[in-house]
Amino acid sequence: MTELLKSLRTWPWHIVAPVLLFVAVAVLAPWLTPYDPAAQDYMSILQGPSWAHWLGTDYLGRDLLSRIIGGARVSLTAMSIVLLAALILGVVVGSLAGYIGGRFEVVMISAIDIFLALPSLVIALALIGIMGPGYWSMIVALTLAWWANYARMSRAVVVAELRQPYIEAARIMGANHLHIFSRHILPSVLALVVVYASADAGALVLAIATLSFLGLGVEPPTPEWGQMLVDGMGYLEDNPALVILPGLALTLVVVSFNLLGEAFALSKVPRPARGLTLSRRRRDRAKEEAARAQVEARP
Template identity: 40%
Template sequence: MSVASALLRGKAPRTTTVTRPRTRQLRPWYQNPPLIAGLGVTGLLVLVAILAPLISPYDPLAQDLLNARQGPSVEHWLGTDTLGRDVLSRLIWGAQVNLRIGFLAVLIPFVFGTIVGAIAGYFGGWFDIIIMRIVDIFYALPFYVIVIALVFVLGSGESSIYLAIALVSWTAYATIVRGEVMVAKQLDYVRGARLGGLPKWRILVRHIGPNVMSQVLVYAMSDIVMDILAVVTLGYLGLGITPPTPEWGSMIVEGQTFITTNWLMATIPGIAVVITSLGLSWLGDGLSDHLNPDRRK
């Protein structure tokens, strides 16, 4: 029925209503429970590490052999270790050491792996082939085995840990960025930039780069956990931070012998490792939920 005939018969013409799809908006960060929990726990640990000189009740290196292996008391809330050092003070300073290594050890492979992966993914060719073959070699061996072997060769110490982790961890960042770039360069906005005559490097840095960083940032949170666990493992094996510097892995080793008589010596630093891992894991999950377009609400 036409509009004119409908009007002559006294009937309103039928109209078609076009409904626009609702645009999904990014859920506010304060409505993301994992992100809030991760920020709270991680922020508190970072604050403790920064304020260690102010809130530590004792010098973490001060020895008191007459009060060795004492249980919790008013003077020493978590007791003392085998050399009479305050466990709480060493735990607080250990947070500074472990978090510093965990965050800084991610920085070098994050930057290097991102650059290498972006170049390989966008330009391809022989550079991409060589990088991927190197990545395959590293993926063929377990992470901890390579790190332990490198630290054993390089010698114990903080600089050796940084170098060992950097030589291994960059491959994961390169793989993630390469895949994201290969997908992004086929999208319309990148094709439009190419048709507009923009230089390849400008397209890669200004257009593709910011849009592929979310996955790398999320992975970096879990990588910090892996690095902290690597430091603890190296300390447990005697290849970590040189004593008497307080470090959670070495504290666990020192307290393991006295687990039946003074269980706090080994248990407390172990709990600190678990809490740190949970905080960073929650932070990574929250960032993934917040930055991933498929999960936006």
């Protein structure tokens, strides 16, 4: 944990900030929205931007700004539930497979591979077909479509970790499986998988929007970006902002999460110092050298 805090200072804040902004908006949505996102107002339908409605209104007179902010909250909630559930399922199955090994591992790997081979949306669509559309069906479907990735990753980490001498050291100390698993294996797995999961969030937001767009996810009148896109399509000529703005919100969120993922992946690879950092370091070095020369020049 202290390690994480220390690395905070060196985080690429320009990449983290947009993601944090999205999370903040979603969490604070009830206080940020000027109107109830579901409140209809037939006196002001399909209006353009005004002081009353900064981004205008839709065909039911609902405030677009409120709906976009509300949509952020819905997306974040659904995404968090799915991520958490998929993480728990994936980490438990994957770590156990890697730790127990043998036939159990073979069976589990096969299951994971089957889930990985199918596109996650296909799995989700099939499950929703069975369970019927709805918010919770979507959550379950996406969880089942998502967990395999984390299971595969967890298993890989466990297998690599088990070869480490420090695990053998714990074994020689007389540690039992529970001790080794909870004290050494699980922390290593979580450290990696949670990071990757946070970068996966963008794809998940998109998947939620897709299902809602297809009418299989979040149901009206709950504000949701994918669903807002469908609603707005009919009024593209009257008020294109109804399509453009939810689409833009979605794109920005997905891109920020993906950039975060890229940054995480790149931070694992050592890179030479470059550009501004390099010139700053060179300057510091030259200063140090001058200071040293001054001390050494004294008689």
